[in-house]
Amino acid sequence: MEEINILKVQELINAFAGENVYIHLETTNGAYASHADESFFSAGAYIRNAQVCYEHGKIVGDGPYRAGLKLPIGWIYAEGLTHFEMDDLGRLLLAGHGYDGKLAVALEISKTPFE
Secondary structure (H helix, E strand, C coil): CEECCHHHHHHHHHHHCCCCEEEEEEEECCCCCCCCCCCCCCCEEEEEEEEECCCEEEEECCCCEEEEEEECCEEEEEEEECEEEECCCCCEEEEEECCCCCEEEEEEEECCCCC
16 A cells, blocks of 8 residues: 555545445454453444445545545545555555554445455
8 A cells, every 4th residue: 555645546536436336444443452451442333345326525634634425315434544555456445554553444445345
């Protein structure tokens, strides 16, 4: 993955607009770390293979970045994004890595379901 280039990522988000796509959205603040420290409050969210058709999308900020996808009935939104990749399967992968390098958020867009 490479650091987000806002112009490149915006172009890639635009390329999926108006099409039926699959979304993977995941956040975590260390859900698997609470076993080592009982006082640590862990939280996260996960959705995979939600099929949507977004009207338009936008990535904004000065880094870390925020990306939103406008649906006819609402929004899909991810904050804290730092890196991106268009993989060899044609999927847009956006990730946010914390100061320790660990994954904190992922937003991925694909024309085919994620396996």
